[in-house]
Amino acid sequence: MLVLFRKTPILGAFLAQVVALPVVAAVTAPLSTSVERLPLIAIALVLQGLIAAGITRALGLARWWLLIAFLFPLAMGSAFLIGNLPAWPFGLAFLALALVFSNTTRGRVPLYLTNRETASVLTDMMRDRGATRVLDLGCGLGGVVRALYGEGRRARGVENAPAVYLAARLLSVLTGKGEIRRGDLWKTDVSQEDIVYAFLSPAPMAALWQKLSTEMKPGSLFVSNSFAVPDIDPDEIWELSDSRKTRLFLYPIGAKD
Ligand SMILES: C[S@@+](CC[C@H](N)C(=O)[O-])C[C@H]1O[C@@H](n2cnc3c(N)ncnc32)[C@H](O)[C@@H]1O
Known part of the structure; x- marks a missing residue:
């Protein structure tokens, strides 16, 4: 059960709020005759946040969920108290967030981007290896794809x-650089690539290596930005001198396990 919540933390966060609710109601009900309405609501919201945060911790969720669990009731309560807020900005914000981050709840890979320095190092790496095909799994806004495309390279x-x-x-399309496809990285054919690049999160790395080590061709290379494959020694680790001190983990395919 705990594994489920660690894999899909939003379920744990939801459960924490639901469980906290009757506890807060039971604790604050006796106060309703003696405490003013506004302070009582404030007490209830803070209590709800504290209990929910405690539950998310007990469920083993990452530390930032504590903050989310604590702040969520306060934000909801404030919105209700202010009252008469127009609904459309919230709907619009929800839609925009869903279109960008809806995959994050399942895959646990949010959007952040490879910087120019790293893309330039990757270009040099392709030149040095004479690589002509590269695939960015979870390509975000496609910056790496466009940077690596050209000089006979297919990205x-x-x-x-x-x-x-x-x-x-x-x-x-506007720049005429690279090919972007909508799809799931887990269902993507990687068998023809000289280099597969990924900048994801710690969560998928073990399963990703399972896929890549069996499906990529011998002599090709998997490059992971920042996240190592657990229990597999990379052949090389490149530490870049960019501001975030990017580390690239290099895993040749067919070399060793
Ligand atoms: C950290 S970003 C990296 C973006 C890009 N590779 C870069 O380095 O600039 C990871 C991207 O992977 C995408 N992603 C996560 N899970 C995915 C999946 N199962 N299939 C395809 N893309 C996925 C996310 O939407 C996000 O845009």
């Missing part, structure tokens, strides 16, 4: 967040 990217994919595709 492709796959992305499953709808709005992010659309932006990447548009930029690719």
Whole structure:
């Protein structure tokens, strides 16, 4: 059960609020005759946040969920208290967030981007290896794909967040650089690539290595930005001198396990 909540933390966060609710109601009900309405609501919201945060901790969720669990009731309560807020900005914000981040709840890979320095190092790496095909798994806005495309190199990217994919595709079409496809990285054919690049999160790395080590061709290379494959020694680790001190983990395919 705890594994489920660690894999899909939003379920744990939801459960924490639901469980906290009757506890807060039971604790604050006796106060309703003696405490003013506003202070009572404030007490209830803070209590709700504290209990929910405690539950998310007990469920083993990452530390930032504590903050979310604590702040969520306060934000909801404030919105209700202010009253008469127009609904459309919230709807619009929800839609925009869903189109960019809806895949994050399942895949646990949010959007952040490879910087120029890293893309330039990757270009040099391709030149040095004489690599002509590269695939960015979860290509975000497609910056890496566009940077690596050219001089006879074919660069492709796959992305499953709808709005992010659309932006990447548009930029690719407008610049005439690279190929962006909407799809799931887990279902993407990697067998023809010289280099597969990924900048994801710790969550998928073990399963990703399972896929890549069996499906990529011998002599090809998997490069992971920032996240190592657990229990597998990379052949090399490149530490870049960019501001975030990017580390690239290099895993040759067919070399060793
Ligand atoms: C950290 S970003 C990296 C973006 C890009 N590769 C870069 O380095 O600039 C990871 C991207 O992977 C995408 N992603 C996550 N899970 C995915 C999946 N199962 N299939 C395709 N894309 C996915 C996310 O939407 C996000 O845009």
